[in-house]
Amino acid sequence: xxxxxxxxxxxxxxxxxxxxxxxxxxxxxxxxxxxxxxxxxxxxxxxxxxxxxxxxxxxxxxxxxxxxxxxxxxxxxxxxxxxxxxxxxxxxxxxxxxxxxxxxxxxxxxxxxxxxxxxxxxxxxxxxxxxxxxxxxxxxxxxxxxxxxxxxxxxxxxxxxxxxxxxxxxxxxxxxxxxxxxxxxxxxxxxxxxxxxxxxxxxxxxxxxxxxxxxxxxxxxxxxxxxxxxxxxxxxxxxxxxxxxxxxxxxxxxxxxxxxxxxxxxxxxxxxxxxxxxxxxxxxxxxxxxxxxxxxxxxxxxxxxxxxxxxxxxxxxxxxxxxxxxxxxxxxxxxxxxxxxxx
Amino acid sequence: xxxxxxxxxxxxxxxxxxxxxxxxxxxxxxxxxxxxxxxxxxxxxxxxxxxxxxxxxxxxxxxxxxxxxxxxxxxxxxxxxxxxxxxxxxxxxxxxxxxxxxxxxxxxxxxxxxxxxxxxx
Numbered sequence: 216x217x218x219x220x221x222x223x224x225x226x227x228x229x230x231x232x233x234x235x236x237x238x239x240x241x242x243x244x245x246x247x248x249x250x251x252x253x254x255x256x257x258x259x260x261x262x263x264x265x266x267x268x269x270x271x272x273x274x275x276x277x278x279x280x281x282x283x284x285x286x287x288x289x290x291x292x293x294x295x296x297x298x299x300x301x302x303x304x305x306x307x308x309x310x311x312x313x314x315x316x317x318x319x320x321x322x323x324x325x326x327x328x329x330x331x332x333x334x335x336x337x338x339x340x341x342x343x344x345x346x347x348x349x350x351x352x353x354x355x356x357x358x359x360x361x362x363x364x365x366x367x368x369x370x371x372x373x374x375x376x377x378x379x380x381x382x383x384x385x386x387x388x389x390x391x392x393x394x395x396x397x398x399x400x401x402x403x404x405x406x407x408x409x410x411x412x413x414x415x416x417x418x419x420x421x422x423x424x425x426x427x428x429x430x431x432x433x434x435x436x437x438x439x440x441x442x443x444x445x446x447x448x449x450x451x452x453x454x455x456x457x458x459x460x461x462x463x464x465x466x467x468x469x470x471x472x473x474x475x476x477x478x479x480x481x482x483x484x485x486x487x488x489x490x491x492x493x494x495x496x497x498x499x500x501x502x503x504x505x506x507x508x509x510x511x512x513x514x515x516x517x518x519x520x521x522x523x524x525x526x527x528x529x530x531x532x533x534x535x536x537x538x539x540x541x542x543x544x545x546x547x548x549x550x551x552x553x554x555x556x557x558x
Numbered sequence: 559x560x561x562x563x564x565x566x567x568x569x570x571x572x573x574x575x576x577x578x579x580x581x582x583x584x585x586x587x588x589x590x591x592x593x594x595x596x597x598x599x600x601x602x603x604x605x606x607x608x609x610x611x612x613x614x615x616x617x618x619x620x621x622x623x624x625x626x627x628x629x630x631x632x633x634x635x636x637x638x639x640x641x642x643x644x645x646x647x648x649x650x651x652x653x654x655x656x657x658x659x660x661x662x663x664x665x666x667x668x669x670x671x672x673x674x675x676x677x678x679x
Contacts, residue, residue, distance in 0.1 A: 286594065287587075366625075372628070548642075
């Protein structure tokens, strides 16, 4: 334990649950404020509202307040029960992602033995929520958006999963804490100065993971499911107020979680040279800050791509996944296996 | 309760907490948001034109072949994970074995490719 006080299971659990319930909206807010509002504004030379707070920093609070006050509406033909359940399912998927991400030797909600496998599994629950939203809205745009989203998410699920296999081969662990430890204790050509962040050996895996993440988040250039100029926001078209906000919480919360996962698997996670991998107060206090910086670096890459490239066509999207990413991922797995066994 | 089951109890509690978060936010909104439904508001949005036909339209599912392929490859991924985990102890035998498995799978993908099903129809 970090503290000298011994806490019962349920007390510890309560603290963890409260912490994650604060972290999920905060992480989302940080991502939206930094990248979506400010970085995009400066990259694309369109500043947007700058009045609320210094440099428009409080705009997000105003937006949150606005969403809270909006009336919840459902179209009269909609399947109301499924319609109102769908955003919660998307949010559930994102929320569970945060359970396994370690931010220090003891700072983790639950370090499952199958950590990364669990993360990949719960991340695909959001497909269900999106399909539910698309179908239950009783709207043609929503249906098309939902179907496109399902096709896209299953196509890019594979490169995402297969990119992770390389890391698992190298670490010999599925638990995220174990993957961090493997990187901290590794060595590059016998030099253990900075450990061995897997990005040096798994750079193909890292690239695959980033591209697949981009598609899983339905962000540009893979944003056909919510293409505003063709489908007027696809499966989100009939949602208003808080229900609409939940989709956004789910999407950008997942952006943060996926960035943190990528940082954990490829950049060494919460570990930097000098920290104690096995525990200690310093590691537990510095670890979260290190992980946050690395996460923001990965998120910067993801959003940089988002703001730079134009939207692909639907058939180009499928072709890219099946004819390029998946064969590349299979080759990467075999190559990693050969290196692991031979060297 | 064993450590293993307790870990998943934690996960279940977190799933409940996600529901609680949604309920809390909806509850907070309920205190201040208006509710004045009108017939106009509940018309499905189709770019401002009156909607045509029933909402639940029929639509061509264009990617069902992709979905079939996905099932195959996803099952394959489930096989690959335990192998990846234990590769060190399997050694060369495990590597060759998995090489054969992946090549056969890749042949399947090539076959689908040549048949032209990896095309948006």
